[in-house]
Amino acid sequence: MAFAQRLAIIAGGVGGIGSATGKLLHSHGAKIALLYAPFEAARVQPTIQSTYGPDSGTQAYECDITSPTSVSAAFAAIAKAQIAFPSILINTAGYVNLTPLESTPPEDSLKHYMINLYGPTLTSQAFARLYLAAAQQAKLQGAAVPGGRIVSLASQAAFVALHAHGAYCASKAGLIGLTKCMASEWGPLGITANTVSPGPVWTELGKKAWSDRGVREAYQAAVRSIVPSSPDFEGRVD
Ligand SMILES: NC(=O)c1ccc[n+]([C@@H]2O[C@H](COP(=O)([O-])OP(=O)(O)OC[C@H]3O[C@@H](n4cnc5c(N)ncnc54)[C@H](OP(=O)(O)O)[C@@H]3O)[C@@H](O)[C@H]2O)c1
Secondary structure, eight states, X not given: OTTTTEXXXXXXXXXXXXXXXXXXXXXXXXEEEEEEOXXXXXXXXXXXXXXXXXXXXXXXXXXXXXXXXHHHHHHHHHHHHOOSEEEEEEEOOOOOOOOOGGGOOHHHHHHHHIIIIIHHHHXXXXXXXXXXXXXXXXXXXXXXXXXXEEEEEOOGGGXXXXXXXXXXXXXXXXXXXXXXXXXHHHGGGTEEEEEEOOOOOOSHHHHHHHOSHHHHHXXXXXXXXXXXXXXXXXXXXX
């Protein structure tokens, strides 16, 4: 199995893309640690059961990714549990709320930046420290060190101007900038960092933002202005 003896930590692990990603990694042998926000607690066990099945060994840790204290506590608990080598971090926690730019409330701009940019900053820093400590220990023991991998969910919205998406576009463009610096600074230490930029996917977040046909068509037209071959997602709408 490609990821046997590796731990994948999934921030936003109870969400739609987080669950699908975790399921795939688990099917390739990875052990899974889900990070969930305090307000998602009721969804944790049902998601673990439906996504991973009984006896999967999947662990869940309460973690508000916008709180340094909460992130530190969650990563300390993961380190203490010693489930497997902590080699993968998937940043999928996210937030979107469409409002015209001139009337976006300050607190809503901040919420985008906190969840979509500051949160991945904190989780990635905590992961890098955890990975580097584990790698050092493995080297001392003469054991093989798996590569570190950080994958963060950005968005096609990072690359185009979308009406009423100002805070979301900015947060995702910022995440790409952050990831380039993580790759540059941590690559030589053994951690690769990449973003993935989907178009609309019909999760709760996707439905909230892009259920309206006009909004969807404008989104698709904007993306096609830079990627003419961008696939038609119309057939995948509920
Ligand atoms: N779906 C799309 O069309 C699409 C397209 C491009 C990029 N993306 C990006 O892909 C990522 C995953 O999105 P998704 O579609 O899977 O959405 P989702 O199902 O809503 O999952 C996002 C998860 O993040 C959680 N979360 C929110 N605030 C958090 C916090 N402070 N701490 C920890 N967790 C928090 C959410 O909890 P609550 O549900 O309780 O808020 C939710 O479980 C996001 O970054 C999103 O921006 C999605």
